[in-house]
Structure formats: C-alpha cells, structure tokens
Amino acid sequence: MTQAHRADDALQTRAVHPPAHRTGSLSRPAAPPVHRTATFTFDSSDSFAAVMTDHTQGYAYSRIDNPTSDEFARAVAALEGGQAAQPFASGMAAITTTLLAFLSSGDHVVAQRQLYGGTHHVLTRVLPRWGIGVSFVDSPQEAASAMTETTRLVWCETISNPTLRVADIPAFAAVAHAGGALLAVDSTFATPVVCRPLSLGADLVVHSATKYIGGHSDATGGVVVGDRHHLDAVRALRTDLGGSLAPDEAFLLLRGLQTLPLRVERQNRTAARLAEGLGARPEVESVQHPGLSGHPDHALACAVLAPGRFGGVVTLTLRGGESAALRLCDSLRLCHIVTSLGGTATGVSHVASTSHRQLDDAALAAAGISPGAVRIAVGLEDLDDLLADFTTALDGL
Ligand SMILES: *Cc1c(COP(=O)(O)O)cnc(C)c1O
Numbered sequence: 239m240t241q242a243h244r245a246d247d248a249l250q251t252r253a254v255h256p257p258a259h260r261t262g263s264l265s266r267p268a269a270p271p272v273h274r275t276a277t278f279t280f281d282s283s284d285s286f287a288a289v290m291t292d293h294t295q296g297y298a299y300s301r302i303d304n305p306t307s308d309e310f311a312r313a314v315a316a317l318e319g320g321q322a323a324q325p326f327a328s329g330m331a332a333i334t335t336t337l338l339a340f341l342s343s344g345d346h347v348v349a350q351r352q353l354y355g356g357t358h359h360v361l362t363r364v365l366p367r368w369g370i371g372v373s374f375v376d377s378p379q380e381a382a383s384a385m386t387e388t389t390r391l392v393w394c395e396t397i398s399n400p401t402l403r404v405a406d407i408p409a410f411a412a413v414a415h416a417g418g419a420l421l422a423v424d425s426t427f428a429t430p431v432v433c434r435p436l437s438l439g440a441d442l443v444v445h446s447a448t449k450y451i452g453g454h455s456d457a458t459g460g461v462v463v464g465d466r467h468h469l470d471a472v473r474a475l476r477t478d479l480g481g482s483l484a485p486d487e488a489f490l491l492l493r494g495l496q497t498l499p500l501r502v503e504r505q506n507r508t509a510a511r512l513a514e515g516l517g518a519r520p521e522v523e524s525v526q527h528p529g530l531s532g533h534p535d536h537a538l539a540c541a542v543l544a545p546g547r548f549g550g551v552v553t554l555t556l557r558g559g560e561s562a563a564l565r566l567c568d569s570l571r572l573c574h575i576v577t578s579l580g581g582t583a584t585g586v587s588h589v590a591s592t593s594h595r596q597l598d599d600a601a602l603a604a605a606g607i608s609p610g611a612v613r614i615a616v617g618l619e620d621l622d623d624l625l626a627d628f629t630t631a632l633d634g635l
Contacts, residue, residue, distance in 0.1 A: 249317060249431060250499040256313035256492075259305075272489045273297075273305045302477050306485035310492045311461055314451065317430040317498070318443050320463035324472045325488060329426060329446025330356045331481025332460030336422060336444055337361075337391070339475045340468075343369045346388040348381050348414075350374070350405060352398035352605065354424060354446075355593060361393075378409035385417040392421045396428035396435060396542075400553045400589045400613040401606045402526050404535040407542055411439025420468070426450070427579075431502040432547045442468060447491050449580030450550070453501050457490035459483050501582075501618060505550030508624065509616040513552045515625050521562065521632045523610065526553040551579060552614045553589070560609040562635050563588045567612060569631040572619055579615030584624060587613050 242255040258266070278297045280286040289296035297303055307325040315323035326332035337360065341347065349361055351374040361372040373384040381392060392414035394405040407423060414421040422442040423435040429450045435443045445451055447459035460483075462472050476482055483491075513527035528539035529548030539548055556562040567575050567586045576585035577592060587593060589611040590602055597605060616624070 243316060245316070245319070252316050253313075253499050254496045256309065256495075257316050258309075270306060270309050270489060270492050272485050273300075274485050275304075276300050300485065301480055301482045303473075304482070304485050304488070306492070307483040307488040310447075310459070310483065310488040310495070311463075313492060313495050314430075314445065314447070314461045315463050317495075318436055318463040319430075319434055320436050320443065320465070320469075322466045322469035323461055323463040324469055324476055325483035326460035326462070326476065327481045327483050327487070328458050329354075329424075329444070329448055329460040330360075331476075331479075332444050332446070332462050333357050333424065334360055334364075335476050335479055335481055336442060336462050336472060337365065337393075338479070339471045340391050340420060340422075341365070341370050342390075344388060345370050345390045346386050347372045348375060348384045348389055348392045348419070350394040350398070351376050352401060352403055353393070353395060354399060354426075355596070357393070357424065378406050378413050381410060381413045382416075385413065385419070389417050389419045392417075392419050394421070394423055396423055396425040396433045397528065397549045397551070399427060399593065400526075400551075400611060402427075402528050402533070402535075402549065402551060402553060404528050404539045404542055406538055407433075407435050407438040407440055411441075414441075415439070427549055427551060428543065429498060429502050431499050431544065432506065432549055433543050436463065438542065441465070442472075447495075449578060450502055450505075451495050451498060451580075452491045453494040453498060453580055453582065454490070455576075455578060455581035455583075457487045457494070459487050459491045502550065503547070504618060505616045506547045508619075508621050509550045509552050509614075510548060511621050512614070512616060512624060512628070516552070516554055516628060516632075519629075519632050521556055521558065521635050523555045523557045523608070526555075527551075550616045552616065554612045554614060555608045556610040556612065556635070558610060558635060560588070560590060563610045563612045564591070565635055566631050569634055570627050571630070572623060572627045573614070576615075579613075581615075582618045584617035584619055585615040589613055 288294035311323035311325040420441040
C-alpha cells in the first residue's frame with residue numbers, strides 16, 4: 239500500500255487515513271503507536287545536537303515535539319486544509335499560546351463580543367497586565383471601526399456559545415487584512431465538518447479538541463492550524479510556555495478524530511430535528527439553532543457553513559424561567575448535566591447558573607441570554623428517544 243492520504247479525498251476518508259510518516263520498515267501498525275516517553279535517545283552526540291538545533295528533523299524531548307502528538311496535529315491540519323498544525327494540552331493552552339505568539343506589549347486585539355468565557359477572561363484580565371488592549375465588537379462593520387494602528391489580531395468564533403451566532407468569517411478576514419492584522423477563528427463548536435475557516439480567509443484556526451474532535455469526553459487537548467510560517471511561531475512559543483499535548487491524550491484524540499465526520503453529521507441532523515420538535519412545545523418560549531429559518535444568522539449560516547450543517551447545539555428558552563430550566567435539566571433521563579460538549583451522550587446545562595454565572599441579569603440580557611435558557615449539546619442517541627425524553631420532561635414541568 240502506498241501513502242493513503244490524499245488532500246482531495248472526502249472528509250471521512252481523510253479522517254481515517256491521516257497523513258503518515260513513511261518509515262523504512264516493510265510493515266506498519268494500523269493504529270498509531272503511543273510514543274509514551276519524555277525524552278529520546280541518540281546514537282551520537284552529533285545527531286542529538288542536530289535535532290536540538292532543528293538542523294535535522296527528529297525528536298529529543300516531548301515538551302518540544304512528540305511523534306504521537308504530531309500525528310494528531312497533522313490529522314487535524316488535513317481536515318482543516320492547513321499546511322501545518324501544533325498540538326496543545328488544552329484548548330486554552332492553544333488559545334493563550336496563539337495570542338501571545340502574535341501580540342506584544344502595546345498591541346491591540348479586536349474580538350467578537352460573544353466569546354468562550356476562558357478566552358474572554360484572558361483578553362480582559364490577563365493580557366492587559368502586559369499592556370495589550372482589546373475592543374469587543376458585534377459585527378465586521380464594528381470591527382472595521384475598532385481597528386487601530388496597533389491591532390495585530392482579530393478573534394472570532396465560528397458558532398458562539400450559547401446563542402449560536404455565526405461569524406461572517408470572510409468579512410472579518412477582509413477587515414483584519416485591510417488593517418494588516420491576522421484573523422484567528424475558534425472553530426470548536428463547528429469542527430472542520432461544518433466549516434473550514436482557512437478556506438474563507440482566516441489565518442489561524444483554533445480548537446478545543448476536548449469537545450467534538452476527541453468526541454468521547456475522555457481527553458483534554460487543543461490544536462492550532464494555519465500556514466507553516468505562522469505555525470513555526472506558535473511551535474516556538476509552545477515549546478517555551480510548555481502547554482504541549484501528552485502522547486496518551488494524543489492517542490485518544492486521534493482515535494476520536496477518526497469518526498469525527500460520522501459523529502458530527504449525525505449530531506447535526508439530530509440537533510436540527512430536535513430544534514424543530516421543541517419549538518412546537520407550549521412550554522418553550524424560543525429555540526436557538528442556526529438551522530432554523532427564524533435564527534438571526536440563518537442566511538449567513540447557509541453561506542458560511544457546509545450545506546445543511548448548522549452544528550450540534552440547540553439552546554432552548556423556557557417560558558417558566560430559571561426554575562423551569564433547572565427542573566427540565568434535572569428530569570431528563572438520557573441527558574447528562576455537564577459543562578462540556580461534543581461527547582457521545584447528550585449534555586444539558588443551565589446557562590445562567592453555569593457557563594455564564596459571572597454575568598448579572600443586565601449583562602445576561604445584553605448578551606441575549608434569558609434565565610430560562612438551557613444549552614443542549616446533542617449526542618449520538620436516536621432522535622426518537624431524545625424527543626421522547628424531552629417530551630416527558632416538558633410534560634412534567
Ligand atoms: C471548551 C472551549 C475552549 C477551551 O478548551 P479547553 O480544552 O477546555 O481548554 C475554548 N473555546 C471554546 C469555544 C470551547 O468550547
């Protein structure tokens with residue numbers, strides 16, 4: 239068998255045939271070996287020095303590079319259509335390292351207002367300590383006005399949490415590039431099955447692999463994808479800061495990634511049908527899902543996301559407010575009460591008391607989040623069983 243990976247294969251084919259390194263041997267393991275080692279040994283001091291100084295490709299120390307972790311990063315790069323990628327110990331390690339790789343003291347970031355809480359915290363509480371400023375915007379038009387001479391980075395999320403707003407990535411890319419800045423996109427909620435930001439003009443794509451890419455709620459990791467030049471800078475800083483991905487976690491993430499397209503297609507289909515079904519219930523005030531024609535970004539989602547794919551998350555707002563939302567979460571049979579998403583089992587969380595607990599009522603309202611909002615991250619259960627679970631729980635409210 240020759241090298242199986244081809245960049246023009248479809249996504250699920252690429253997911254099970256990631257780019258492999260050729261070795262000299264006649265046979266290869268079908269599953270990736272776990273290179274569970276902290277350091278690597280050499281036959282001579284010369285070859286050790288050649289690797290340490292990047293004169294020869296090779297491995298010396300797993301904080302710098304590890305073959306299993308690299309294989310994971312290459313697999314994600316192949317799905318995103320990027321030249322290069324770097325593996326990280328968590329999504330936040332990927333995000334902070336990316337921010338610090340392209341920002342210096344005195345620089346400025348333009349970021350979408352609805353951001354993952356951890357990213358928001360780093361931008362508002364951590365980076366200002368080094369004199370790095372941030373302006374939050376709601377649209378590419380506002381981003382254009384917020385750009386300054388020191389803006390180096392524009393940051394957005396393909397699908398935001400929990401209101402599921404969709405970013406106009408081509409427009410954000412145009413604004414960033416006109417101002418001499420890079421566009422970085424956190425595409426965790428979308429995955430490369432739903433959107434490929436690099437093909438829409440983004441320079442860097444970041445994922446929390448803990449979510450859909452790993453897909454089984456059993457490993458924490460992150461990844462950044464982009465062109466070789468930018469990723470060299472990310473690798474250099476990853477090595478210095480140390481948020482590198484461990485080989486055991488890389489193995490689990492690689493295993494999960496092989497079924498990413500199958501899982502995400504299924505979760506997207508179930509989410510769309512669940513959103514339609516729940517919207518018809520009298521206890522439900524509103525349902526947010528980009529696939530619904532009433533969603534404020536539905537037309538944009540059709541333009542920016544893959545045909546017929548709108549993500550696997552549905553946000554439900556109950557007429558009965560917070561108490562009804564909490565009762566719904568507590569009375570579902572199949573849905574785990576859980577903070578994360580992208581796993582095999584459906585997860586629910588009451589938004590106001592969990593992921594957005596730092597926001598007071600006014601801030602929640604400004605962010606478009608009602609006290610009765612419940613985020614549903616759809617899993618792999620059969621649609622009819624999920625619908626029956628929600629029907630029973632809503633009947634009991
Ligand atoms: C979970 C998440 C992160 C952070 O990832 P960790 O793996 O938990 O560090 C970043 N962005 C988004 C959109 C997320 O959902």
